[in-house]
Amino acid sequence: MGATVHEVNGVPLRAGTSRWRRALAWAPVLTMTVFLLPVVAGVVGTLLPAFGYLPALGGGTLSLEPWRTLCAQPGFATSVLLTLSTGFAATLLSVVLALGLCAFAYGRPSARRLGAVLAPLLSTPHSALAIGLAFLVAPSGWLVRALSPWLTGWTLPPDVATVGHPSGWPLVVALLLKEVPYLVLMTLGALNQVPAARQLDVARSLGYGRSVAWLKVIVPQVYPQIRLPIYAVLAFSLSVVDVALVLGPGNPPPLSVLAVRWFADADIRWYFPAAAAACLQLVVVAGSMVAWLGLERFVARATRGWLVAGGRGGAAASATMLIASVCGLLFVLAVAAIVGMALWSVAEQWRFPDALPSAWSVANGVRRLSGLATATWQTLGIGIAATLLALVLVLACLENEARAPRPPGLGSLWLLYVPLLVPQIAFLFGAQVLLVRLAWDGAFAAVIWVHLVFVLPYLFLSLADPWRALDPRYARTAASLGASPARVFARVKLPLLLRPILIACAVAFAVSVSQYLPTLFAGNGRVATLTTEAVTLAAGADRRVIGVHALAQTALPLFVYLAAVIVPAIVYARRRGMERWG
Amino acid sequence: MSESQHGALRLTQVRIELAGRELVPALDVVVAPGECVTVMGPSGCGKSTLLAFISGALDAAFRATGSVCVGDEDITRCAPEQRRVGILFQDDLLFPHLSVGDNLSFAIAAQVLDRVERGQRVSRALAEAELPGFEARDPASLSGGQRARVALMRTLLSAPRALLLDEPFSRLDAQLRGDFRRLVFRHAAERGLPTLLVTHDPADVPPGGRVITLDDFVK
C-alpha cells in the first residue's frame, strides 16, 4: 500500500506536477546507464584484447596466443590454485563465522549493540587493515615484539614466513576482518523480514537450545536473503588486489595481482596476456559462484536429516561459543592493527624486540600528516562528489519507485550487484582504454565516475530498506493535507529518513575511500588518494609514514560515520519520536 | 472556521477488485453534508481499500471503476493532494520531526503566507483542542488522547471538503474513545463535512447514522 494508481477506468490521472514525474521516470534508466555502462564497456574492452584484438597496439587478429602465454607462465597453476583456495577459504570461513556469531549473539542483551560496534569496522578500508595486520603478524611484528624476549627468548626475529606465506593465510585473515562484519550486518538486516524472535521462542519452547534453534530454524530462512551479499564476498575474495599486494605471496601471486603486474609492464606485448588473465579471473569468479550454488544444494541435502532429527544439541552451543570467541579475536586483531599503525605514526624509533616505541615524536607525526594533505583533499573530494551524485540518483530512483505503478522485481537487485560481482580487474582496463580515447583519463571527473560505479550499489542497498519501510500513511496524510509530492518528499520523507540517509552516505563514502584499482586505472596515476598512496608505500617505506597513511585512511571514513550518527541526534535532540528511525 | 457550504460526497458505481476477487461491489452512496455514514464489515473485506480509493492512494495492484464526486467536482482522476479530502487513521501519524505547532502549520494552505496569521490559526486550533500553549511541544511527549486531538485539528486546518475516518478510535482506551468520538462528530457536523467512517466496532456508529455493511455484497 502506498503507490498511487495512475489510471482509473483506463484513463490516466490528471497529474499535478507531471514535469517532475516525467523527469523522475528517467531516474532508473539514467542510474543504470551511469553505473552499468562502464562495467559492460569495460568487460568488452578487456575481452577483445584477451583474444588478441587491439589494433592500436598492433593486435589485429583474434588469436589464442595470449592464452597460451598465460598458461605457459611459470607458476600459473599455482596462481590459479592460490586464488581459488584463498577465495573459497575466506568466503566459507566468513559465512560460518558470521552465521555462528549471529546464532550466539541474537537476542542476548549483551549483544544488542553488535550492529553499532561492527559498523565502524566496516568503514575502515581493506588496505588499511591489511597494512596494520602486516605489521601485527610479521615475525618481527608487534605480536612477537610484545612476547619477546620475556616469553619466547628471541632477540632476533625467527625466520618463519607469515606475511607472504605461500598458502596465503594472512590474506585470508585480512579478508575475514571485514567480511565477517559485513555478512553479520547483512544477516541482521535480513532478519527484519523474518519473525525471528517469535520463531526462536517457539523453538526454544520445544526444547531446543538458543544456538541450535537459530541454526535449524532461522538460517534456512535467512540464507536466501544473504545469498547475493555472499556472492559479493566470494567475488571480492577471489579477485582482491590491494590486500593481496600487501599480504599475499608474491611468487607466484594470485591471479589478479599477476594481471595488474602485467598491465603495468613496460613491454606492451604483456597487455594481451594481462587481458587474458583478467578474463580468466572473470571466468573463475563465475565458475566459483556456480560451484557455490552446488555447495549450497549439497549442504541443504546433507543437513536435511539433521534439521529434523530432533537433536537439541549442546554441541551447537559450544561450537557457536567457539565461533563467537574467534570473532572476538578477529575484532581484537582489527583494533590492534589500527592501533599499531597509530603508534607508528607518532613513533620516532621502534626496534625489535621493544613492545612499544623507544622514542616518540608527535611533532614529526604532525609533519608527516601535513605531507598527506593533497592525498587527503583528493580522497575527500572524490568521496564526497561520488556520494552526493549517488545520493541524488538513488533518491530519484526510490522516489520514482514510490510513484510508479510497478514494484521493483528481483532482477533489479541482481543488476545492482553487478559491479560487486564482476571482478574489478576484468573491466577496469577496458574502461581505461575507453577513457584514454575520450581524452578523459586522469581527469577528476573520470575517477569520480568510476568510484560512482561502486558507491551507488552500496548506497542503494543501505537506503532502500529503510526508505521502503517508511510508513506510507505519513505520505498519505501529508497528501490529504494538500502537500504536493515534491513537498511530501522534501518536508516529510527526507527529514524522517535523515538518519538512514546519512548512514547510507557514510557507507558510500567509506566505499569510495577504499577504492584502489579504480583510482589507479581511471586516474592514470595523476590522482593520488590515501589508499593508492598507502598501498604504494606499503612495500617497505618508512613505517612511520605508512602508519600515518593507514591512520588517515581509517580516520576519514570513521569521522564521516560518526557525523552520520551524531548529526541526527543533535538535529532531533528534542524530538523523542525520531529515536526509532534508523 | 465553519463553512457550511460543502457539497455532498457521492460515490457512483464504485467497484474495486483485487486479482479477480471483488472487494467492493458496485457501490452507490451519497453522503450529505454534515452526515456521517459508517461502513462496516469484517477485516480484509475492503473497507480501508475503499477509503484509499477515495483519497487517491489506491495501490496499483487493485483495479477500480466508478467515480467519486465532492459537491459538483468529480475528483476520481485528481491527484491526491488536490482532492481536499481529509483522512484520519488509527495512529495519529503526527510528524515526529516537527513540533505540535509545526504539524498544525503544515496543514495550512501555502497561500496563507503571513506568518502571524498562520500562528494565530494554529493557536486557535490548539485552544479548540483544549491544548493551549502546546505549539513548541514534541509530539512524542503528548498522551495518546492529546495526540489524537492534535491530529484531528491538523486535518481540520487543511479545510477539507469531506472527511474519511479509518478506525481512528480503536487505539484509544474506552474512556478516551467516547470523548474523542463525540469531538470528531461535533466538528464534522459544525463544518458540514460529509463524513465516511470505517470501523468494525458497532459502538462507533453515531446515533441515527446510516450503516453500510460490505459483507452483504461479498460473494
Add this chain to the structure above:
Amino acid sequence: MMNLRRRVGAAALVMALAMPVAHAQTPAWTEIVATARGQSVNWNAWAGDEKTNAFIAWVGDEVNRRYGVKVNHVKLKDTGEAVTRVVAEKAGSRDRDGSVDLVWINGPNFLALKQQGLLYGPFTAALPNTAFVDTTGKPSNRVDFTVPVDGLASPWRMAQIVFVYDQKRVADVPKSMTDFVAWAKRHPGRTTHPNVRNFLGATFFKQALVELVADPARLQQPATDASFVALTAPLWAWYDTLKPQLWRRGAQFPDNGPAQRQLMNDGEIDMMIAFNPSEAAVAIHAGLLPESVRTFVFAKGTIGNTSFVAIPYNAAHKEGAMVVANFLLDPATQAHAQDLRQMGNFTVLDLARLTAVERKRFDDLPKHPALPTNAELGHTLPEPHPSWMTRITAEWERRYTK
C-alpha cells in the same frame, strides 16, 4: 704582422678551449625558459622512497620560484607504469598533450621507449648545464646499460652497488660474490636480495654474473639464446647453493630496496645490497636503520649506473620538462642532492669542470662513518646489455616460481 695576429688568434682560441664552458645562454635556451614559464610538468617518478619524494618536492619549489614552472610528482609504484601510459596514449592516438611530461627512467624502460620512438629529442644539447656532466670518468652518463643515450635522456643521479651490514651483529663480510655463499652458510637466513623483478634485485644477479663470467666483455653484447645459456650457467650453479641459505630459505623476497631496508631495521637480516652509496648514512640519519650499520664494496669493483630523466614524444609541457632537467644538473642542485641529509646521491657532474666556489659546496657536505668516500668506492664496473637483465628475470621466474 700576420704572424702576430695569427699567434694572438691561436692564443685566444687556446684560452677559450681551456676555460670551463660558462653558462652559455644560447638564444634558444632563453626562448625555452620563456615558454616554460607557467607550465605544469607531470614528472612521473618512482615514489617508494620518502627522501627522493621530498627532494622532488624541493625541486618543484625551486623551479617554481626561479622559473615559474610547477612540478607535479606523479607517484609510481614502478616506472613501467609510465611506459605503459605513454604506450597506451600512442595506442589511443594521443600524439600531443600527453599525460607524462618527464619520466625518471633507466635500463629496459629507457630501451623500450627509445626503440619504439616514443622519446622527444635529442634535447640534452640545449641544456646549458649538460656541459658539466662527467662523460669520461663516468661512462654510464652517456651509455645507459650499453644503450647509447644519444641525448634522448639527461642524467641526474649516480648509483653504485654497495653492501650494507650491521657491524653490531656480524664482524665478517664477504669479499666478492663468490664469497657470498660461504658467508651465507656462516649466517643462514640473515641476508637476502629484493625480488628479481625489481631493479635492485636484478642488479644483485648482474653483479654476480659480471664476477662469475669468464669474459665480462661478452656481456656488453646483446644476449642470444646460446650465449645466455652458456654464460649464465655458473650464475645459476652459484645461486642454487646460495638460495637455501637466504632469508626465509629463499622462498620469499622483499619487493624492493626500501622493503629490504625495513627488514634490516627490523633485525630480520644483517646484510643487504644497496644501489646508493650513501643509503646507509641517509637511512641512519632518518632513523630507518640502526646506527651500527656500515657500508662496503668489493675490492674488484661493483656495478655503477646513472639515473636519467627523459621526455616522451607527446609530452604536453616539453619546455617545462627541459627546464627541470637542466635544473637537476645545476651544481648547486647536485650538491644539495648529494647532501646526505637530503638524498645522498652521488653526483653525475665532473667536479673538475666546476668553479672553485661550486666545488667547495661538495667539499663542505657533511660526513658520516657509514658514508664511503669517493676513494673507497673504487672503480665502477660497466652494466651489461639490458637484454641480459630481462632474460635473467624470465629465467629466474621459470626456475624458481612453481
